[in-house]
Amino acid sequence: MISFYNTLSGEVEEFKPRLAGQASLYTCGPTVYDYPHIGNYRAYIFEDLLKRFLLFSDFKVTHVMNITDVDDKTIRGANSLGMPLYEYTKKYTEAFFEDIKTLRILPADYYPRATEHIDDMVRMIKGLLDKGYAYIKDGSVYFSLAKFPDYGKLSKINKDELKAGARVETDEYEKESVYDFVLWKKAKPGEPVWETEFGPGRPGWHIECSAMSTRYLGPNFDIHCGGIDNIFPHHENEIAQSEAFYGQKFVNYWLHCHHLVVDGEKMSKSKGNFYTLRDLLARNIDPVDLRFFLLSTHYRKMLNFTFDNLEQAKASRQRIIDFLYELEHQSLAEASQPESEPLAAAALTNFKESLADDLNISAALAALFELIRGTNSRLAKSQLSRQAANQVLAAIYQMDQVLAVLPEKKEEELTAEIMKKIEQREQARLEKNFALADSIRQELLQQGIMLEDTKEGVRWKKIK
Numbered sequence: 001m002i003s004f005y006n007t008l009s010g011e012v013e014e015f016k017p018r019l020a021g022q023a024s025l026y027t028c029g030p031t032v033y034d035y036p037h038i039g040n041y042r043a044y045i046f047e048d049l050l051k052r053f054l055l056f057s058d059f060k061v062t063h064v065m066n067i068t069d070v071d072d073k074t075i076r077g078a079n080s081l082g083m084p085l086y087e088y089t090k091k092y093t094e095a096f097f098e099d100i101k102t103l104r105i106l107p108a109d110y111y112p113r114a115t116e117h118i119d120d121m122v123r124m125i126k127g128l129l130d131k132g133y134a135y136i137k138d139g140s141v142y143f144s145l146a147k148f149p150d151y152g153k154l155s156k157i158n159k160d161e162l163k164a165g166a167r168v169e170t171d172e173y174e175k176e177s178v179y180d181f182v183l184w185k186k187a188k189p190g191e192p193v194w195e196t197e198f199g200p201g202r203p204g205w206h207i208e209c210s211a212m213s214t215r216y217l218g219p220n221f222d223i224h225c226g227g228i229d230n231i232f233p234h235h236e237n238e239i240a241q242s243e244a245f246y247g248q249k250f251v252n253y254w255l256h257c258h259h260l261v262v263d264g265e266k267m268s269k270s271k272g273n274f275y276t277l278r279d280l281l282a283r284n285i286d287p288v289d290l291r292f293f294l295l296s297t298h299y300r301k302m303l304n305f306t307f308d309n310l311e312q313a314k315a316s317r318q319r320i321i322d323f324l325y326e327l328e329h330q331s332l333a334e335a336s337q338p339e340s341e342p343l344a345a346a347a348l349t350n351f352k353e354s355l356a357d358d359l360n361i362s363a364a365l366a367a368l369f370e371l372i373r374g375t376n377s378r379l380a381k382s383q384l385s386r387q388a389a390n391q392v393l394a395a396i397y398q399m400d401q402v403l404a405v406l407p408e409k410k411e412e413e414l415t416a417e418i419m420k421k422i423e424q425r426e427q428a429r430l431e432k433n434f435a436l437a438d439s440i441r442q443e444l445l446q447q448g449i450m451l452e453d454t455k456e457g458v459r460w461k462k463i464k
């Protein structure tokens, strides 16, 4: 049985997917106005752990992550540089994709861009107007909280603070502003504009996620994730828009991850404790150590980032790597007859059951380190056969399908792309185009492939 803490019910619940063996998952993606900071990546890595665990548990997962490429922040950013919005957001969208690859976050099945789904948003807003959940005021469209009595069920917001008729226009706001929120913002100078039957303008942030999640996953789906910051107003508003429009329950399980703080304080650029992934890479931090650090605290606990804590995570990860190396290279006797490895089997079961319990990562990692300790103690007493050692290795590599923190197995073969480059260089040499040949050689060198021209032909080796 798998269970998760559902923010909606406020309880740990058994996960019952809509369709047996399948999980539909929507995770709020980046607003591409800047490089994401490590707090954002904490949320994305928690979501990756969740997804990898579902895959590990034999679920077929359909994962959608939106790219918010039009909202208050992106427009402000583009305008401050006098750049077209598209060009501005393109840079940060590309950076985001690079970062998640570096952090070994599995890609989503769909990355819908808000600007490519305006029609879906317009259709929803039109529907909300028709059904009386929304109204037009001064050229903008607002959602009327008074028409949706369930408002507040996710964030448990105090409804006495609901100020009917008062409106809020910004995409982000605090709990003091429980007002009618904006679905469609009327056209303003310097802002991108789409023509609609309710007037020219552009979408508010909240409607984007309602439109894109249901577009790909249907009006009701299994899991929606984000950071606790998203609960109010973003996710509360998503529920209001989607449930009012479709007339049915929107999401069955809401999972939220807690904040990351730095040296015990909220990250902020002015305090100088604000880090992007790139900042850490520039300090020679191994991104996989960062991944291990970010995933090794339970997602519903606050996580304190310090360089000491990161160092500890690095050391723990190194212990696993060293252990694997030792075990792989030990000369051990073959067992006289096949035996099953009780430590490995127990550890694997423990690991799975811990993660099935609301992603209890501490207990899961404890099972892994317990296996290392147990195996080492048998090694010390010469009580481990090669077969048993291999079962331990297999168990740890299986765990790593979820953790993704071990060194990648060395590829013995070059990619087709690199093979093609080598052929092109050979061709260039035959044609005595040495400039081209040399530039390809340099290019490959930068990718860590060194070429050697020998009598037998060209040879390559990896130098990284």
Ligand SMILES: [Zn+2]
Binding pocket: 027, 028, 029, 209, 234
């Ligand atoms: Zn969202």
